[in-house]
Amino acid sequence: MLSSIQDIVVLTLGACVGVVVGALLRRALGANLGWPRSIIVGALGTWGSLPLAQVAGEALGVFGPNESVLVSPASLLAFLFLVLLWAIMICAIILVLLEAVFPTKQWHGIVGTAKHWQARWYRANRYRQILTIVSTTGLRSAIQRGESPNDARFAHALVNMLNQAGPVFVKLGQFVATQPGLVPPATAHALSSLQSEATRVPSPLIRHQIEDQLGAPLFEFFSEFSDEPIAAASIGQVHRAVLVDGTSVAVKVQRPGAAKQVSIDADIMVRLATTAERRFAWARAMQLASLSKELSSSLAQELDFLAEARNMEIAKSSQSEDPLITIPQTYPRLCSTTVLTMDLLDGTPLSRQSQVEDQLKSLSNKDREYLAKQLTGEALSAIFSRGIFHADLHPGNVLLLSDDTLGMLDFGSVGILDDETRRLLATLILAIVSDDTITACDALLLAFGGPTNTDIAALRREVGREIAIFNATKNLDSDQIGRLLQLVRNHGITIPGHVAAALHTIASLQDVLTILAPSVSFVSLIEAELPNIVLSLASPRSIASRTLGAASVSLALARRLPERLDSITNQIADGQFSVRTRLFANPHDRNWLKRIIDNVLSVAFACAALIASVTLITDESGAMITQNVSLFEFFGYLLAFAASMLALRAIIQLFVRRDKDEGH
Missing domain, CATH: 1.20.5 (Single alpha-helices involved in coiled-coils or other helix-helix interfaces)
Structure with a gap:
């Protein structure tokens, strides 16, 4: 019992000494080193000074045989003080070496640290799974051989790897495939074959999740609920249901554990992309790290079904009155972060061409052309007039409804553009279709800026060549926009993500129209719709409104000018006027x-x-x-x-x- 008490006393004393020495070390080194390492090193160093004092004392003549003291008490204290200082010096050297090898990170407390190490454990297991997939699909061998995304074997191995790696990596591949100019056309085509279909979650789990999120039994909200999902994707699945008032609805439910899995995989995706950028030129050219971070942010938004419901309401409220384009109505009382209830649209996605072909054939060419015109007008108005648009408008998210109208789904990703960007972007697209190189370059530079050393003449020549190619082919698809974006990047001009999303939506429209009305020229529709939009943006009323706002601000500044001039002249008259400049004002x-x-x-x-x-x-x-x-x-x-x-x-x-x- 006595021995245990002595051990506790010794440990407590050691901890106290460690705290004091650790604080002294942090102060002496002038750095916010981690407290745990400072205390541990300080305690060990202090206790280690005892044998050091014994050895040094015998060598310097302080101690004699049998631990006898050979000097005066004052000399002994001076010697022990010197030994303690050099023990602290050894501790400081150890701390500097630790800081060089393992830098101090922010301390988040015991709970935060436990969560951090738990996340690292999950990430390590997931790394092992992904590396196994990379090896078994042949992607590792392709990378070791130095193959680039241009090679067919690399593209094939990449698609297999992404398909097996899970939803986040499938989304990454699909995202890259739809971003103009990021990868060669052959690779983009291969990535477009990625499938996001997933195994279906058992019905009891789905029912439990809905009841848990809505806070009541299922029958209180729905008179009917189909256990068989309409669709099952990587993040969630959709079920038919009927409200107690008889309204048919679709209930989108997030897969249990999807948020955790996406969080881990998104973190890994960003880390892998960052590593790839450091090692491979093709990854740097694609700006893979930036893309992965953008996609990670997009996935986080898609996991929040309340945000998707808000996006749908915003898009619906800003939509022009057009009965041919339907956006589902949401039911806020029956929505949560993992449950989304909306009107059921009776139709088929255009991506299922074999299923919609018969219905499309039953429509006349005039009707199909009218649908294409209405969809194009709605999409362009959303981008350029209202500034709130569907940022993922591929054929899978456009439905041909049973009444021969169109519907839009999946508003997890919505783009928003400010008025200045909308005007300049509309001017840019109009200049491209009008073969106006100078206006196109001016709009580019005004909208996105550029380095001070930008070669304007070279930029105009290269943009002019792309515009000439466009006007010869009359084709504004992903490849055409991709070449233009790559040209702009080569001149050091950065395109913001929301602008790239708008251009992606425009390019995706061509894919939709190819299915909906292949005889219609997408470029002709743009040439017909865009001038009216640009005119509305530059209408006298719009210009007058902006001019009035600028004049109001200028008036407020002008009213303050006499007071400020009077203050300056008084200071000059009194000899108090001075100008202060500071070299290091920041x-x-x-x-x-x-x-x-x-x-x-x-x-x-x-x-x-x-x-x-x-x-x-x-x-x-x-x-x-x-x-x-x-x-x-x-x-x-x-x-x-x-x-x-x-x-x-x-x-x-x-x-x-x-x-x-x-x-x-």
Whole structure:
């Protein structure tokens, strides 16, 4: 019992000493090192100083045989103080080495740390699964052979790998396939074959999830609920149901565990994409890391069914009055983050061409052309006039309804454009279809900016060639837009994600119209619709409204001008007027300069202290405090400690994180 109490006392004392020494180390090194490592190293270093004191004491003549003390009490205390300082120095060296190899990360508490390590465990298991898939599908061999996405074997292996890796990677492949110009056409075609169909979740789990989310038994909301899903995708599945008032609805339910799986896979996807960018030129050319982060954000939005319901309501409220285009009505009381209830649209997706072919054949060419015109007008108006548009308008999300009208589904991804971007983007597209290179380049530069050294003449020549190709082929598909975007990127002009989404929607329209009305020229529809949209954006009423707003702001500024001029003239008259300029006005700049000066002074003082310490240690004169150590040597060792600590203080600045100071 006594031994246990002694052990507890020793451990408690060690922990207290570790806290004190750890705090001293953090203060001396001038860095916010992790408390756990500082305390542990401080405690171990302090207790390790005992045998160090014994060995050093015998060598320096402080201790004799049988641990006898050979010096005065004052000399003994001075020696022990010196040993403690050098034990702290050893601890500081260990901390600097740890910081260099394993940098300190933010401490999130016990619960946060446990969750962090749990996430790392899940991620490690998932990495193992993905690496196995990469190896078994042949993608690893293709990469080792140095093949690029242009190679057929690489594309085939990539598609197999993504199909087996799960929903996030399938979405990544589908996303890349639909982004113009990111990959070669052959690879994009291969990626477009990716399937997002998934195994069906058992009905009891679906029912339980709905009841758990809505907070009541199923029969309180639905008089009928079909256990057989209409569709089962990677994130959720859709069931037919009938409300208690007799309204037919579709209930979209998120798969149990989908959010967790998507979170892990999205994190892995971003990490793999970042690694690929560091190692492969083709990944850097595709900006794979940026794409994966954008897709990760998009997937997070798709997991929130309440956000999708809001998107549908926004799109429906901003939709022009057109009975030929239907957006389902949602039922907010029956929606949650994992359950979405909306009107059931009786129709077939255009992507199922074999099923919609008979219905399309029953329509006259005039009716099909009218549907194509209405869909194009609605999509272009959504992008350029209202600024709120469906950002994933592929054939699978457009339905041919039983009454020969069209419906839109899947509003998990909605794009929003500000008025200035809408005007310039509409001007750009109109300039392309009108063969106006100068206007197209001006709209590009005004909308997206560019480096100060942009070669305007070269940009105009290259854009002009693409416009000439377009006007010769009259084809505005993903490849055409992709070439234009790649050309723009080559000149250092960055296209924002929401603008790329709008261009993707325009390119996707051509795929939809190819099924809906193949005889209709998509470019002709754009040429017919876009001038009216541009005119409405530049209408006298619109210009007058913007001019009035600018005039109102200018008036407010003008009203303050006399007061400010009066203040300036009074200061001049009183001799108090002055102009102050500061070289380092920004706090981040001052912090940077302060650190530089601190490091320079630390190194300078360290060098001076080191020279002084060597001089004192090698000086054989002076009073002796032990048989082997003089007073000068003692002070020399103290200065050597100070020099070493100052040097470590400068060195550790190379490794510590400065994100907070830099404002990142």
